[in-house]
Amino acid sequence: ETGVTQTPRHLVMGMTNKKSLKCEQHLGHNAMYWYKQSAKKPLELMFVYSLEERVENNSVPSRFSPECPNSSHLFLHLHTLQPEDSALYLCASSHQTSGGRVGNEQFFGPGTRLTVL
């Protein structure tokens, strides 16, 4: 596998289900991101992990719970979702440095298309 992979590619779940999205990067990066992409809305940054620590949480509802066990893996645990949470969930990774400007080129996975019934 190369680049950033996401599983599953498609997921249909009921509002009472619990599921998890998985992301894996094979690029040696140290930062990973979850984005939500809904129709007619811009990409929304949900979570950022740098060096396996969460550094940003853009007021995402608690029904979304991220987990980053190591620099290569990122999960998004889902529970008690709402129909409006149906969207494409994109994972990305990049190389972060401790200082200085290097440009934050992010590499994206193909996404998980989530449908909440």
Add this chain to the structure above:
Amino acid sequence: AQSVTQPDIHITVSEGASLELRCNYSYGATPYLFWYVQSPGQGLQLLLKYFSGDTLVQGIKGFEAEFKRSQSSFNLRKPSVHWSDAAEYFCAVDLWGNTPLVFGKGTRLSVIA
């Protein structure tokens, strides 16, 4: 508020015609600038990026973009569009060079014969 604006929601061009997609940002400093492309059902792929230096940058698939500081713009261009270029295009900025990207709302490109 700091933002990235892509004023065109949807553009249709004929195959072989030239293309320009607009992007403006509202930051005081010059950010790092990116263009990404997203084909249906896929993730985002980086087309090109600007960090510093020559304001005309070349990317993949025959795309180029020009940074104009005076206009706070970073427009994407292609001299001759192919049908396979039909996709969604996103402009993004990184203000400090080490921060999460801020994306525009995207421009959907349709290509007709």
